[in-house]
Amino acid sequence: MDKIGLLLINLGTPDAPDAASVRRYLGEFLSDRRVVEIPKLLWQPILRGPVLLTRPRKSARAYQEVWMEGGAPLAVHTRDTARQLQELMGADVTVDWAMRYGNPSVATRLKAMIDAGCGRILLAPLYPQYCAATTATALDAAYATLAGLRSQPAIRTLPPYYADPSYIEALRASAERQLAQLDFVPDLLLASFHGMPMRTRQLGDPYHGQCLATAGLLAQAMGREVRVTFQSRFGPAKWLGPATDDVLRSLPGEGVRNVAVLTPGFSADCLETLEEIAMRGKEDFLSSGGSQFAHLSCLNASPEAMVLYRHLIDRELAGWLER
Numbered sequence: 619m620d621k622i623g624l625l626l627i628n629l630g631t632p633d634a635p636d637a638a639s640v641r642r643y644l645g646e647f648l649s650d651r652r653v654v655e656i657p658k659l660l661w662q663p664i665l666r667g668p669v670l671l672t673r674p675r676k677s678a679r680a681y682q683e684v685w686m687e688g689g690a691p692l693a694v695h696t697r698d699t700a701r702q703l704q705e706l707m708g709a710d711v712t713v714d715w716a717m718r719y720g721n722p723s724v725a726t727r728l729k730a731m732i733d734a735g736c737g738r739i740l741l742a743p744l745y746p747q748y749c750a751a752t753t754a755t756a757l758d759a760a761y762a763t764l765a766g767l768r769s770q771p772a773i774r775t776l777p778p779y780y781a782d783p784s785y786i787e788a789l790r791a792s793a794e795r796q797l798a799q800l801d802f803v804p805d806l807l808l809a810s811f812h813g814m815p816m817r818t819r820q821l822g823d824p825y826h827g828q829c830l831a832t833a834g835l836l837a838q839a840m841g842r843e844v845r846v847t848f849q850s851r852f853g854p855a856k857w858l859g860p861a862t863d864d865v866l867r868s869l870p871g872e873g874v875r876n877v878a879v880l881t882p883g884f885s886a887d888c889l890e891t892l893e894e895i896a897m898r899g900k901e902d903f904l905s906s907g908g909s910q911f912a913h914l915s916c917l918n919a920s921p922e923a924m925v926l927y928r929h930l931i932d933r934e935l936a937g938w939l940e941r
């Protein structure tokens with residue numbers, strides 16, 4: 619039988635925390651028509667002008683605040699996840715990882731897997747909630763690579779797992795482990811998801827409903843309220859709300875003194891969780907009168923994450939792997 623490959627795909631991140639690297643990364647990311655759905659002729663001059671002239675320097679400073687010894691947090695955690703999964707899966711499955719934007723690219727890692735003899739490949743975009751701007755474009759990149767091949771491998775894709783009991787259990791266990799380590803008891807749990815332009819929801823993207831479903835199931839599993847917000851607004855269009863920063867600033871006025879923020883839509887910690895939430899979100903909350911703030915880490919390559927991914931992957935590989 620053919621060798622089996624598992625390719626974890628995450629969003630992407632710059633190669634280094636400097637303006638030139640961030641400009642290259644943002645140029646690729648924000649040129650994706652799945653991400654910014656403005657006609658190319660209108661958007662490219664704005665992107666190449668004001669956006670790429672100003673944002674890279676500001677973002678590079680933010681990346682410098684969270685950069686790790688092994689590189690960008692998103693890359694470090696995604697690589698750790700792949701390495702640990704490789705150990706768990708054993709020699710039957712070749713595990714690798716790639717980024718939709720930047721490096722290592724989907725094209726290079728997918729081709730390497732095929733060159734290594736993998737005739738059956740499971741593509742696993744690490745997004746619990748489906749969104750065209752994340753899941754679909756990650757798969758587009760893989761299919762574009764396959765389009766250039768005479769001999770293609772058999773392909774399966776990991777479905778969104780936003781309501782899968784194994785995902786909800788991983789979130790619950792990870793949150794409760796971290797809550798037990800805090801030196802305060804939060805009055806409220808906030809689940810902050812990455813935002814999207816409101817228009818994508820009206821056009822039928824299921825992302826918003828899947829975020830609400832995840833938070834509802836997590837609230838049920840934890841037996842307490844989990845309030846949903848959306849972060850990382852970009853550009854002048856109306857985005858999904860309520861906005862995380864607005865809510866963090868208004869909570870003290872509602873009598874919420876202590877808050878813990880989860881970011882369950884991100885499989886791994888990254889700029890958006892470590893800088894935007896754990897640093898700027900904390901400041902928003904404390905400067906508005908809050909007393910104690912905690913950001914709970916993403917699943918990353920935690921023991922809870924390994925149980926989750928092993929379960930999701932084994933289910934997709936059933937029939938390919940005769941264990």
Ligand SMILES: C=CC1=C(C)c2cc3[nH]c(cc4nc(cc5[nH]c(cc1n2)c(C)c5CCC(=O)O)C(CCC(=O)O)=C4C)c(C)c3C=C
Nearest residue numbers: 629630631632653654677692749751752812852888889890
């Ligand atoms: C129009 C812009 C954007 C859409 C739509 C969007 C959707 C979206 N993004 C993620 C996950 C991540 N985004 C990250 C960074 C990031 N996102 C945008 C813009 C849009 N995202 C920008 C401009 C940036 C770069 C950072 C900055 O300059 O502020 C990241 C982190 C990357 C990292 O290197 O750490 C993630 C992860 C999701 C899940 C999503 C839709 C649901």
Ligand SMILES: [Fe+2]
Nearest residue numbers: 629812850890
């Ligand atoms: Fe984003």
Ligand SMILES: [Fe+2]
Nearest residue numbers: 850889890894
């Ligand atoms: Fe951000």
